[in-house]
Amino acid sequence: MKLSCLLPILGLVALSDAAKIKEFIESPSEGPDLSEYKLTTTLPITSFPPPYAWPDYAPSLTIYLHAPQDWAFANVSNTVPIAPVLDTGSNGLMLDALDLNITNATLANYESGYQYLSSSTRLYRGAWIPFRLEFADSSGELVNVSAEVPVLIVNETLQCSGYDTKWKGDCPEENTSNHNLNPRGTQWWGIGFGREADGQSQGTPDKNALLNIKSINGVNVSASNSYRAGYSLRKNGVVIGLTEENTQDYTWMKLEMQKGFSKDPRDWRNVTGCVSIDGGTCRLSNLLIDTGVTLSYLSTADKEVRLVPSNSTSRAKILAAGQNVLVRFGIEPGYSGIQYNFTTGSNSSWEPDEVSTKLVDYGREEKINTGVHFYQEWETLFDADGGYFGVKYVGL
Template sequence: MPASHNPTSAASQPSGHFSFTKQLSRVLVIPITILLTVFPPTTASLSVDNNNSVPNMHTAEPRTLATLVESVDCRNDNINLTLDLKPRDLQTIDCQSWIELAIPDDVGTTVEVPFVTPNQFPNNGPPSVWMTINGRYAGDQGVQMDTGSTGLTIGKGTWLEWFDGDWSKAVKYERGWKFLSSSKKLYSGHWVPTTLIFHGKSADGTRTNLLKAIVPILVFDTYYICPKFTNDQGSVCLAPTDQQTGNITGLYMGVGFGREQDGMVMCTPDKNPLLNVYEVNGQNVAGAGNPNKYHLGYIVRSDSLVWGLTAANTNGFRWMSLQKQPNASDYRDWAMATLQVSINNGRFRTGSILADTGVTQMYLSSPDVPKPIPPSYRISLKIPDVQGSLAGYVVTAKRVNNNATAESSISGTAPAYVGATNTAGIVSGPGGGVYERVFVNTGSRFWNGFEAAFDAAGGHWGVMRKIL
């Protein structure tokens, strides 16, 4: 059935590896030297020396001796070591940007969920998967899968007319909302607990059951375009530029993580279908002591989704650690992955990355975005950072005859265009956001050059270059 981020009227009915020359066998370790020189009477000069650095990335900074009790973090160059300061002291630490993900060999529960139209994603839109929702098959065109949001979102009209929903029961559940910061769309409805089934198809076209999950899904009866949304508005937009209510139709599924950071405060792990699976290939995997051992997480490829991480299917990935969401009460609740961004060969700034299956364009926020936007500018991306970058590439944003386009240093990964926002001196993002926010939504064509994986159990995000 058609699955879209865009709601429609009730009259619209749903229809029926890049090979590494050397595999890493141990943690990548980059030595960094901390040089401390005492300046009388009370200050010290601190600098980080690294052969892989770029100009202007590491800058000597004077500090008072009394406050020089800090640490070194390779990803953002903050200093965090407790030091016994003496003149001419040199200290060397081991700095790791990428880590290994150790999964026991006896953990083998995994399943590959095919995409309905492999040739559509990643170039021409999001992937779709075959699904049954609330006991009704969603149709051969499948349901869109979006890593840029969390939870299944379905219009009231679609819920009632296609999936045998009961609105009198739906309204008894928690009122909720979901806000998409890139498109400024706000969906308002109720979180209704629902059983979902992911399907495959056999050679003769027969549907097979691959994964079963139970999650609350957002059945929305109101839709807004809300350019000035903040989370204190809750489920109501105070200044919409567009609004629809009633038996609205529409359907898509979000499987992303860390989306609370981007304004989706209700999009917690309990809403993610891939993190609440209880049956795989007809075998129960829920409950303590279950013999069907699995490592909770998933891999997104250009032609399929792989649920359940194993030592075999994660071979070749390099992993970065994720931070917990602030005040997280769920062990699966991880913040977005990080990267470093330089614009027009300027300084690298640390920010958040969203590898989004839902859009073909790139969204960029940085205080370094040129003002006004020139006909061409370069965006250098290092994931997770300059020192240990695997997923490093350069996107050149262009405008030719008023048509926005882009090029990339890695074949196939150029977004359709780049939408850029200069965040210098402003608070951006819903709910107060982050001061001078640095953020990159890569767009879906990222998957032409890479595979990406999320370790929900341990809090890691992995990347692997594809064979081109």
Template sequence: MPRLAASHPPFFNDTAVEVPVLDKFAGFTETAEVGWGSPNVGWRVAPALNIIVNGIRRLATIDTGSTGALMDKSFLPSFNPEEAEEGHVFYSSSKILEEGHWVPDVEIEYFGPKGVRIMSRTPVLAVERAVRCPQYNQTLHGHRCPRNATLGVVKRAVQQPYFGIGFGRDRDTSSQATPDRNPMINIVSINNVTIDRTKYHPGYIITDRSIIVGLTSNNTQGFVTMDLEKGPNWEKDKRAWAGPKVSVALNNETYVMGFQGSLLVDTGVTQMYLKAGRQFQPGDEVKFAIPDEKSPIATYTITNGNRRNVMSPYKVLNSTSLTPYVNTGRNFLTKFDVFFNPVEGQYGLRFKGSGQENFVKFYPAV
């Protein structure tokens, strides 16, 4: 069932408020808000954070559609490939395979325009080669694209570090996308002070202006949450939750019973990836109910090829797969803030529209 938190903007060093006994965030007060390091103009570009690694300042793209921090191996000159775990990150949308080795326990500092600093400690993939590999299969190929399947080398990792902070990606071609590699749920200090585990609740909130780490009763107000299912690696790591759910209906059709699939709100892309049982043609209308039509947190509608609302993606790429799947693209964030609670397994939405929009509805009532 959806659950409602109160409505209040987030601040750094939240003070405790009176909350129900069952409030999962009662007593947690340590939090920090770090502003995006690049202008966020209507979510037309992916967000980025200013980082410091090995004493050098850089800008890192923040992607909720993948898990794992990566950067070119030249940014991590002290590691020995022979002593590090071989690894990869595969991006299913672009078919780019980043090949390298996981450097353990890398400390990354993130800083915002107001002087707030946070630090994460996770393995980082030192990228040795990035290639387009459309036929990549981890079971068959391991961590490297076969030479005869490579469609060319790409230079993205050299240009800018790429930090995946998503969840529910640890399956199929991304089995290394595990919670221990997610920078934003592995924060170790705020403003150079080690976090107090009794006062710091892991998790993050994404807004137009910033990312907020450390969930509190104050900064989660206004969100309605849904419970997540256990992911394939949950027994190994109790933070390994599956992605949230969504129901899909095309045109004037009703939501099909059981036609519920995985939802991914992806800051890494402008387009939508849709699997809804048949081709989604230009002019078609598609409705989404999150997580389902019986007890939705939110519903919204888009029309393919018609930017009649700001939540419509740049374009829709779809297939006739009978396994429903929706990657919304980042335009979803024009109307919703999102949060992820890795401890109890919750995903939350907070509406930030005017309430006059006819293409989106938010359901804050229990």
């Protein structure tokens, strides 16, 4: 992306959406006062060879697991590190029961749980079990940071087509395929926010390990007045603990409280902005910056977009090559906006592999999932205590 891409644009949010604007409060902001917060550290990214290197692909963090002190978990290793994939499009760490030597009888003693990932149409079932996590670098050396969080220990997976959120952890037989009662290999680590309405009603802030840090370099976080819960995702690592110094030059957007899923004061809705295709109306949309996919997913009521069959699946439609996609953060009238844009098929490092597109009727939710390649040139941060989202352009 050229620096010229950062120049203000004057396109307006669709006039038909004007009545909706007052429902949202995301807009450019001076951000929170972080001058009193000093406790912070950077968790090192665990790197993998291309094509799975961050930010071409999702990042990973290395951790050691510490299960509850009970004979039922005697065979769960706390000496072998794992490096789950970090996914900002979901919330909650998921690991397979068989991989950890945890029996179904043990799972039955804990709260049943599920997560549905819409990009893969996969439903995960199991139980939420409390674990202590110790963070490490890619060599397995501890970095003196710990968290305590429920982990979804999975003993069942299936594909659920046409998933309806009212089904929760169930899926009708006619919608079910690839049902696996002995899954192995799942190491998926959701660190996102505002995802409950997308098949993840249990993905509340108490499941987010990065928001439930217990100690940093021996300091008890819960007893410290110097710790601001939140994180920043960067090329060189994941910053936990927001300070005035480590949030310089970010553009902030105030978030709206998430309602109906938890009473946690750190539960916030997705970011809102607008999306324009080929210079058309910038349409009010929910924005998701998702590390978990290399594609982009667009739902739009703009019937002028040009669609062609997907390169990866004949069932999907994608934006044809040569179309410009502009994503603007914030929706306050008169705000020209911080913007991320790309041209499909240009082979730039910051464009998604393709833009899977769904046309929706006017009045239905419009949204975009940018995919992970956004992070080629940008950083993001999430202030869970104050309810802010921030973006910063850093270039290639």
